[in-house]
Amino acid sequence: MEEEKASTPNKGKDIYVGSSSGIEMATNADYYQKREREKAKDILAKLDSEVKQMSFKRNVSECCIYRVPEPLRNVNSKAYSPLLISIGPLNRENTERAMEKEKLKYFKKLTERAGMDKKKIIDILISIENQEKRLRHCYSEKFKLIESRDFVKMILLDAVFIIQFLLESKDHDYNDPKNFEPRMTFDIREDLMLLENQLPFFIIQEIYDQVNPPSQDGTATPFLDLAKFHFGKHKFSQGGETSLSVKGSRHFTDLLRNLMLNGAIQRSYSVYPTKLKYSAVMLRKAGVKFLQVTQDKCLVNIKFEKGVLKIPQLEVDHSFERLVRNIMALEQCCYPSEAYVCSYIKFMDHLIDSAEDVGLLVRKGIIIHRLGNDAAVSNIINHLCENIGDSYACFGDISEKINHHYESRFNRMKATLKLVYFPNIWRGTATVAAAILLILTFIQTIASVKSAF
Numbered sequence: 001m002e003e004e005k006a007s008t009p010n011k012g013k014d015i016y017v018g019s020s021s022g023i024e025m026a027t028n029a030d031y032y033q034k035r036e037r038e039k040a041k042d043i044l045a046k047l048d049s050e051v052k053q054m055s056f057k058r059n060v061s062e063c064c065i066y067r068v069p070e071p072l073r074n075v076n077s078k079a080y081s082p083l084l085i086s087i088g089p090l091n092r093e094n095t096e097r098a099m100e101k102e103k104l105k106y107f108k109k110l111t112e113r114a115g116m117d118k119k120k121i122i123d124i125l126i127s128i129e130n131q132e133k134r135l136r137h138c139y140s141e142k143f144k145l146i147e148s149r150d151f152v153k154m155i156l157l158d159a160v161f162i163i164q165f166l167l168e169s170k171d172h173d174y175n176d177p178k179n180f181e182p183r184m185t186f187d188i189r190e191d192l193m194l195l196e197n198q199l200p201f202f203i204i205q206e207i208y209d210q211v212n213p214p215s216q217d218g219t220a221t222p223f224l225d226l227a228k229f230h231f232g233k234h235k236f237s238q239g240g241e242t243s244l245s246v247k248g249s250r251h252f253t254d255l256l257r258n259l260m261l262n263g264a265i266q267r268s269y270s271v272y273p274t275k276l277k278y279s280a281v282m283l284r285k286a287g288v289k290f291l292q293v294t295q296d297k298c299l300v301n302i303k304f305e306k307g308v309l310k311i312p313q314l315e316v317d318h319s320f321e322r323l324v325r326n327i328m329a330l331e332q333c334c335y336p337s338e339a340y341v342c343s344y345i346k347f348m349d350h351l352i353d354s355a356e357d358v359g360l361l362v363r364k365g366i367i368i369h370r371l372g373n374d375a376a377v378s379n380i381i382n383h384l385c386e387n388i389g390d391s392y393a394c395f396g397d398i399s400e401k402i403n404h405h406y407e408s409r410f411n412r413m414k415a416t417l418k419l420v421y422f423p424n425i426w427r428g429t430a431t432v433a434a435a436i437l438l439i440l441t442f443i444q445t446i447a448s449v450k451s452a453f
Helices: 001-005 022-053 097-111 119-128 132-137 146-172 184-191 201-211 223-230 254-259 282-286 320-334 340-351 355-363 374-383 396-407 407-423 425-452
Strands: 289-293 303-305 310-311 314-315 367-369
Touching: 097 146, 119 132, 119 146, 119 201, 132 146, 146 184, 146 201, 184 396, 201 223, 223 254, 223 374, 254 320, 282 355, 282 396, 303 396, 320 340, 340 396, 355 367, 355 374, 367 374, 396 407
Parallel strands: 289 310, 314 367
Antiparallel strands: 303 310
């Protein structure tokens, strides 16, 4: 009996051994699970490898020169492309051979200047080489295919070209740089304000100071003053104190933006603000008066007080669109939460719906243009904001006040009375006379009725 118990220890218990197909299924499940895990590990390893290959040493704060985003370029590609001269690595592939020869001519002029010798040129080249890493970080792209020697040479030739061109433009012995015809000079000036066509100021400044060292008698022109003189045709760049932001400009496009905002009123910058709902003509019918602010050259200093909309004068010419589009592109890339020029253009876009709106602002002296007709101005303003984000704006408070003024029935009735019945002294006199005649007729009618009874 004991032997039987020992030989059958599990007697009376049900034991499930499992079929061969069940074992096979369990084995297959383990196999697939293991394969999926290996696949996931392989993906993670590739991601780790790609992350390690990325250059985290790039200083984001140095980056200030960008390739214009495709949504903006698609609206008007010509506004961002150089007409004649290519500066910097972003447009290096589009360089005209003839203009490269002009750069070499200017470099030759530099070497022939008094006080310039081979040693100084070598010192300038060494300085560029020492700052090559910082210079590359100023651009939104890495340009791995541009070798160090070619990059340094490009920076030198482009910087020398800019310096010589600005100096000759300022020299009173020249109406235009003698190397170029007036039309070419105009195109080069236009090209130097394009966002993609820039060199960082710090390297131009350094080369300029070696070419034109500051003098104790103050006869040497500082580079910033030379740059401001170059863009002197714009009213916003004339006069006024030079703010810290202007002094800290990082390239020509940035300088133009800072000059445009020089002396700007501090505004609250809000997310998804109230938008202006009504055009200039509609606002006039609600009694809003338009006043040109002559003493303020900062375009964004718009005010609305006691029913009066005060707007600094805006000049629109044939280069206006290129200028504004490139500044707006810079703000979208570099100053997305401080896009004051974008906000200004959006406000003007809402204010202007048609040529009639432009005509009203022209009559009030707020807009001056040389485009031939008001419809051309309206067309430019209404297309500048295409594909521009509107999450932020700094004119929400003003827009809210203007909308509230228009939506007041009393303001609209008062304005209608003034515009329709009292637009001038003659119409006003006629209105009063007609009202008196109507009242007298009414009194006479009542008197006649009374006498009849």
